[in-house]
Amino acid sequence: MSQEREVSQEMQNAFVDGQLDAADWTALVERMGSDEALRRKVCELRTLKDMVRGAYADARPRRAAPAANRRGWARVAGLALVFALAGWLVHEATDRSHAVAELHGVAANGIVVHVASSRGEVVDTALQEVEDYLHDARAAGRKVRVEIVANQTGIDILRTDKSAYSTRLERLRAAYPNLTYIACNQTADRLREKGVAVRLLPGVHVAPTALDEIVKRMQQGWLYIRA
Amino acid sequence: MRGLFGVSAQFRAQVEAQREPLYRLGYSWCRDAALADDLVQEAMLRALDRGAQLNDAQRLKAWLCAILANCLKDYYRRERPLDPLDDEMPSGGDSPETASASSQLAARVRAEVGRLPLGQRQVVTLVDLEGFSYAEVGQILEVPIGTVMSRLCRAREALRARLIDFAAGQNNKIRSIR
Numbered sequence: 113m114s115q116e117r118e119v120s121q122e123m124q125n126a127f128v129d130g131q132l133d134a135a136d137w138t139a140l141v142e143r144m145g146s147d148e149a150l151r152r153k154v155c156e157l158r159t160l161k162d163m164v165r166g167a168y169a170d171a172r173p174r175r176a177a178p179a180a181n182r183r184g185w186a187r188v189a190g191l192a193l194v195f196a197l198a199g200w201l202v203h204e205a206t207d208r209s210h211a212v213a214e215l216h217g218v219a220a221n222g223i224v225v226h227v228a229s230s231r232g233e234v235v236d237t238a239l240q241e242v243e244d245y246l247h248d249a250r251a252a253g254r255k256v257r258v259e260i261v262a263n264q265t266g267i268d269i270l271r272t273d274k275s276a277y278s279t280r281l282e283r284l285r286a287a288y289p290n291l292t293y294i295a296c297n298q299t300a301d302r303l304r305e306k307g308v309a310v311r312l313l314p315g316v317h318v319a320p321t322a323l324d325e326i327v328k329r330m331q332q333g334w335l336y337i338r339a
Numbered sequence: 340m341r342g343l344f345g346v347s348a349q350f351r352a353q354v355e356a357q358r359e360p361l362y363r364l365g366y367s368w369c370r371d372a373a374l375a376d377d378l379v380q381e382a383m384l385r386a387l388d389r390g391a392q393l394n395d396a397q398r399l400k401a402w403l404c405a406i407l408a409n410c411l412k413d414y415y416r417r418e419r420p421l422d423p424l425d426d427e428m429p430s431g432g433d434s435p436e437t438a439s440a441s442s443q444l445a446a447r448v449r450a451e452v453g454r455l456p457l458g459q460r461q462v463v464t465l466v467d468l469e470g471f472s473y474a475e476v477g478q479i480l481e482v483p484i485g486t487v488m489s490r491l492c493r494a495r496e497a498l499r500a501r502l503i504d505f506a507a508g509q510n511n512k513i514r515s516i517r
Binding site for chain 1: 358359362363366367371372373374375376377379380381383384387388417444445446448449452463464466467468472473488489491492495496498499502503506
């Protein structure tokens, strides 16, 4: 590092961030011994770094997972949730019968379908697959439970003023009492904080968070499928 | 749609252990506590869903941060037509005026970090809050290391201009109290 050249801002930053190799670090330390302006700049950068770190030191999730769920995260794998279900609902419509047939072989206590988007292709596919699955299970005399858990923009499908699927959802629920709809309260709260009045379709249940509900169901031996 | 495949209890516990650092980053990026909760939740679900894709367990934290960055990118793509990456943001979220005296400096710093363009905000918080190397930040944000360094320079220069005098004033106040 030349004594004559000004030390670049990139080098100064790399110094305070511990990103310089030994030779450059030593050269910059030596330079600081005789360059008061450089010392001051480096000191300011260190101060800024400490200020940023300190400013977020107390930032904590508002909805940390409850203790039971924290244990549950560790227990989930113990429930043998490794299902040979490569691609239920991944398949295109032409493969649907095959995909659903694959699902029939899975010994899950229930299925939780996570809908985090209100995009038509996502919701249409999810609802079609759920309906096919419930229909086939009934025809085969199998008792199954299915939950559709909606968060983020996916919650819109469960809102009275937003849902383009209210009739279809109501028809499905009437036909299959073993189908439940769950809205994420965290997402609803976020909308309320923005001044949005969140009104849910009749019969929709609310969970503290989508994550909590999904982990709870996985603990109970349900299969998780993401739309 | 994908099922959830063979991730171990240890992996799940490791993911859960990163909830707070992820939230801290998410909050610093989006400046909205509730949205940060949502983004972290989404990132953790994606991580569970894609656990098998992580080849190097040592990179778990960086991998999760990359997922979180993608969750935020997806959110902006859905919710806002313009990419906010290079836009200077208006001061928002934390208000220095409403902060208590003891937290005034922290609130002011958060407000100024929040005003940085998203790309700069992400770089400075990944480096300062979580101690990632420049190379790791480049991998997380999928940008060259030179971009990481230039964004960091611009971010720190902006923060220096807005905060150093304020910080000095706060220090003087604290000394006078003592």
